[in-house]
Amino acid sequence: MRRDIFTEEHEMFRAQVRRFVESEIVPKIDGWNRAGMSDRESWRKMGAAGFLAPNAPAEYGGGGVDFIYDAIVIEEMARVRAHGLMMGLHSDICLPYLVSFGSEEQKRRWAPRAIAGEVILGIAMTEPGTGSDLAAVQTTARRDGDSYVINGSKIFISNGQIADLFIVVVKTDPKATPAHRGVSLILVEADAPGFVRGRKLDKLGLRGQDTSELFFEDCRVPVTNLLGREGAGFKMLMDKLQQERLVTAIGALASAQRCLEDTVAYTKQRKAFGQPISSFQNTQFKLAEMMTEVEVSQAFIDRLLAAHVRGEGLVTEVSMAKWWTTELHKRVTSQCLQLWGGYGFMIETPIAGDYADAAVSTIGGGTSEIMKVIIARRLGIG
Numbered sequence: 585m586r587r588d589i590f591t592e593e594h595e596m597f598r599a600q601v602r603r604f605v606e607s608e609i610v611p612k613i614d615g616w617n618r619a620g621m622s623d624r625e626s627w628r629k630m631g632a633a634g635f636l637a638p639n640a641p642a643e644y645g646g647g648g649v650d651f652i653y654d655a656i657v658i659e660e661m662a663r664v665r666a667h668g669l670m671m672g673l674h675s676d677i678c679l680p681y682l683v684s685f686g687s688e689e690q691k692r693r694w695a696p697r698a699i700a701g702e703v704i705l706g707i708a709m710t711e712p713g714t715g716s717d718l719a720a721v722q723t724t725a726r727r728d729g730d731s732y733v734i735n736g737s738k739i740f741i742s743n744g745q746i747a748d749l750f751i752v753v754v755k756t757d758p759k760a761t762p763a764h765r766g767v768s769l770i771l772v773e774a775d776a777p778g779f780v781r782g783r784k785l786d787k788l789g790l791r792g793q794d795t796s797e798l799f800f801e802d803c804r805v806p807v808t809n810l811l812g813r814e815g816a817g818f819k820m821l822m823d824k825l826q827q828e829r830l831v832t833a834i835g836a837l838a839s840a841q842r843c844l845e846d847t848v849a850y851t852k853q854r855k856a857f858g859q860p861i862s863s864f865q866n867t868q869f870k871l872a873e874m875m876t877e878v879e880v881s882q883a884f885i886d887r888l889l890a891a892h893v894r895g896e897g898l899v900t901e902v903s904m905a906k907w908w909t910t911e912l913h914k915r916v917t918s919q920c921l922q923l924w925g926g927y928g929f930m931i932e933t934p935i936a937g938d939y940a941d942a943a944v945s946t947i948g949g950g951t952s953e954i955m956k957v958i959i960a961r962r963l964g965i966g
């Protein structure tokens with residue numbers, strides 16, 4: 585079905601992104617998957633082409649266009665399985681913190697270079713001891729004259745090896761009650777004294793991404809690196825999680841769609857008992873069911889996208905979309921793998937990567953269970 589949220593300009597932009605992705609990104613993907621990370625040149629090329637944060641304000645070097653443009657880039661990157669270059673995280677999750685809550689000095693200093701792909705961004709929330717329960721973070725930032733001194737560690741941080749600037753979730757008041765009132769966000773540059781990158785973690789999927797540990801050992805940053813107010817970190821996180829979850833849902837659905845398309849093609853050419861496996865009713869029903877679920881979900885995502893562009897608060901609906909599309913992504917990749925038979929289990933077939941990559945989508949950015957906790961709370965029953 586034709587998706588009716590796109591204007592002619594959006595469609596032209598998609599064609600431009602697709603051409604760029606085919607020529608500049610696709611040839612890099614195998615290398616990223618082998619190296620376990622993307623390369624700086626590709627980030628700079630994406631920035632130069634205007635594909636990092638098209639939605640960011642023009643005064644900081646962005647395109648000043650609506651968020652649908654960003655969604656298009658996310659979809660096109662997902663379509664080719666370019667998961668190694670975490671542009672969605674950089675452009676649509678991290679950068680908005682800077683643009684919405686940064687001081688003018690912070691914005692001028694980092695936003696234009698981030699949009700140009702020269703400064704790569706990451707966000708460090710999760711710690712070895714806590715992920716879902718963000719108010720329980722143990723990393724502290726103690727004020728010392730004109731500096732904050734940060735101590736603690738983070739884990740599972742995307743862009744952990746390549747990023748130049750991290751938004752770090754810390755406790756500036758570890759004794760605050762309730763605990764979330766002690767949470768602040770501090771910008772930490774990768775060359776800050778006491779900032780140490782840990783291991784690039786060995787993962788089941790998303791192998792082209794540099795998910796890492798980070799350590800802060802008396803890490804000293806100027807007080808001017810505080811983002812927003814002390815103690816307002818939790819509120820800022822809650823404010824931005826809507827877009828983060830929408831980004832995850834958009835990517836999950838686009839990935840599921842690609843996996844399905846490849847599986848339809850495969851079942852037409854693979855033969856068993858003298859006929860294409862697509863001729864078996866089980867194959868047809870499975871594919872018909874999955875296509876239906878993807879189409880129905882796309883209609884929901886497009887409604888959310890349009891409402892998000894209008895600036896509507898959609899915490900409940902986006903939480904629904906996040907758990908629904910990511911669970912669907914997992915279901916689709918698992919059922920498609922079955923249709924590829926033994927070849928589906930081989931690393932060289934795309935479906936094996938899809939299956940492994942999908943496993944994390946119900947975990948990162950808030951687990952499915954946490955999404956349901958939020959929905960239940962909003963229903964007044966949690």
Ligand SMILES: Cc1cc2nc3c(=O)[nH]c(=O)nc-3n(C[C@H](O)[C@H](O)[C@H](O)COP(=O)(O)OP(=O)(O)OC[C@H]3O[C@@H](n4cnc5c(N)ncnc54)[C@H](O)[C@@H]3O)c2cc1C
Pocket residue numbers: 706707708709710713714715716717739740741742743787790795944947948949950951952953954957
């Ligand atoms: C590849 C990858 C990339 C990531 N990138 C980043 C990043 O860039 N930055 C970052 O900060 N983090 C990142 N993360 C971390 C991710 O956000 C966390 O893993 C996630 O929030 C879950 O936290 P956890 O792993 O501590 O699980 P836990 O919080 O320990 O949860 C374990 C299980 O308990 C369940 N559970 C927890 N609380 C409840 C509850 N109240 N009710 C019901 N069930 C519950 C969870 O749903 C889950 O099933 C990444 C993770 C991965 C794997």
